[in-house]
Amino acid sequence: MTLPAGLVAFKALAPRTRAAMVARVAPWVLALTTLAATPAPAQTLLDFSATERERILSHGPWPTPGVRDAANRVDGQRAAIDFGARLFFDPRLSAGGDVSCASCHQPPLAFQDGRRVAKGRADGIRNTPTLLDVAQQRWFGWDGAHDSLWAASLSPLLQAGEMGQRLETLAATVRREPRLAAGYRTAFGIAPGTDDEQVVVDVAKALAAWQATLVSPRTPFDDFRDALARGDSAAAARYPAAAQRGLRLFVGEARCSVCHAGATFSNGEFADIGVPFFVPGGVDPGRHGGLQKLLASRMNRLGPHDDAGAADARAVATRHVIIEPRHFGEFRVPGLRQLVHTAPYMHDGSLASIEDVVQHYSALNEERLHADGERILRRLDLTLQQAADLAAFLRSLSR
Numbered sequence: 001m002t003l004p005a006g007l008v009a010f011k012a013l014a015p016r017t018r019a020a021m022v023a024r025v026a027p028w029v030l031a032l033t034t035l036a037a038t039p040a041p042a043q044t045l046l047d048f049s050a051t052e053r054e055r056i057l058s059h060g061p062w063p064t065p066g067v068r069d070a071a072n073r074v075d076g077q078r079a080a081i082d083f084g085a086r087l088f089f090d091p092r093l094s095a096g097g098d099v100s101c102a103s104c105h106q107p108p109l110a111f112q113d114g115r116r117v118a119k120g121r122a123d124g125i126r127n128t129p130t131l132l133d134v135a136q137q138r139w140f141g142w143d144g145a146h147d148s149l150w151a152a153s154l155s156p157l158l159q160a161g162e163m164g165q166r167l168e169t170l171a172a173t174v175r176r177e178p179r180l181a182a183g184y185r186t187a188f189g190i191a192p193g194t195d196d197e198q199v200v201v202d203v204a205k206a207l208a209a210w211q212a213t214l215v216s217p218r219t220p221f222d223d224f225r226d227a228l229a230r231g232d233s234a235a236a237a238r239y240p241a242a243a244q245r246g247l248r249l250f251v252g253e254a255r256c257s258v259c260h261a262g263a264t265f266s267n268g269e270f271a272d273i274g275v276p277f278f279v280p281g282g283v284d285p286g287r288h289g290g291l292q293k294l295l296a297s298r299m300n301r302l303g304p305h306d307d308a309g310a311a312d313a314r315a316v317a318t319r320h321v322i323i324e325p326r327h328f329g330e331f332r333v334p335g336l337r338q339l340v341h342t343a344p345y346m347h348d349g350s351l352a353s354i355e356d357v358v359q360h361y362s363a364l365n366e367e368r369l370h371a372d373g374e375r376i377l378r379r380l381d382l383t384l385q386q387a388a389d390l391a392a393f394l395r396s397l398s399r
């Protein structure tokens, strides 16, 4: 072995000179050694493949630019948004004068109620969904019984067990109460007229205009996703390693992102994931029943109150839906943003925690699922570590 020239020269020096030199350079040597020994700053960015990166980036950016709903002529208009906000908290719209939209869609609880199923609903079988990001949906309700946000806002006003009001009484209230009448006039440019249905539909459109402004905040996942997009590995590495591993499962092996797709983590479609549809006294038909209601309603996009009329591109979807047996027991794929604040989960509120949901997919009963079509879901049999990682990722979609 040959010693480096510098070291040979050093060894040739007199011992005293050597000691003096060491004393002089020692602090530097020490500093250098310390630097080398310090573990790299939490550099835990997983080595995501090109496909994984592409899938991860498809879940953003957030927030997405809002899209105006052509079916609602006051969507995006300040006066209608203000009127809608007041209506949302106004119990005078209900039959008993004691229930408002905010009774179930409570702002401090991410616009849901934290209950398994909504209180007082006549059917009493469905969990109250959050209204955050609701304008991004294509179909509304767990069963897709509505094809516009305004129609989904009209239904609770009249439905027994929600606000249970009669159409005529509701229209009369809006005409009679000075502040409601004034709000209506500012929002629609005319005083509430004598056509009861028109007045109530407009109330629903103002409610929809306000709800369309409810957008969930950015989350740790969004910061990670954007850091990845601009190639900032240092910033991306700040996203916890467990969440990164959970995300890798989510877009990969576990196939969650097939249905929970895009920036809202929902493809807007319906599926059966094996949540039991038996309810006290019968079954919840899910999408099968929702489609029947949708097609029978004069409040759908093909009806007289769609402000886009024949030009409504989204009416095409309603015109072409066909009710098929497979729709039985299918429910809408929910978005996953702000999940931490919206427990319990599923259309029937049957799963109490994020861990329970992960366990549901891990121990999935494949026999229970529809046999037709390509099977997306399979029993995952996750290890404890994988289950914890997936839960950590799901939590990172909230702030």
Ligand code: HEC
Residues within 6 Å of the ligand: 088, 099, 100, 101, 102, 103, 104, 105, 118, 119, 120, 121, 126, 127, 128, 129, 130, 131, 134, 137, 139, 140, 141, 142, 143, 149, 152, 153, 154, 156, 157, 161, 162, 163, 207, 211
């Ligand atoms: C008694 C509780 C209750 C009240 C009061 C209530 N809701 Fe709901 N809301 C629910 C439940 C439960 C659902 C799910 C319904 C379903 O899928 O069958 C829902 C669904 C919705 C949806 C569809 C959301 C989505 O993601 O598809 C909208 C929009 C909505 N409500 C708006 C309103 C408005 C506006 C009011 C007041 C006019 C209101 N709600 C009053 C419980 C309530």
Ligand code: HEC
Residues within 6 Å of the ligand: 250, 254, 255, 256, 257, 258, 259, 260, 270, 271, 272, 273, 275, 331, 332, 333, 334, 335, 336, 339, 342, 344, 345, 346, 347, 348, 357, 358, 361, 376, 377, 390, 394
């Ligand atoms: C085949 C489409 C599909 C796939 C794949 C899928 N989901 Fe779901 N997910 C749904 C549907 C549909 C629901 C609602 C089911 C119901 O209420 O009956 C749901 C509900 C959820 C909920 C509850 C949300 C809420 O607000 O109630 C979470 C959390 C969730 N899924 C996470 C996941 C994870 C994690 C994976 C991967 C392991 C996954 N999903 C795979 C369709 C899917």
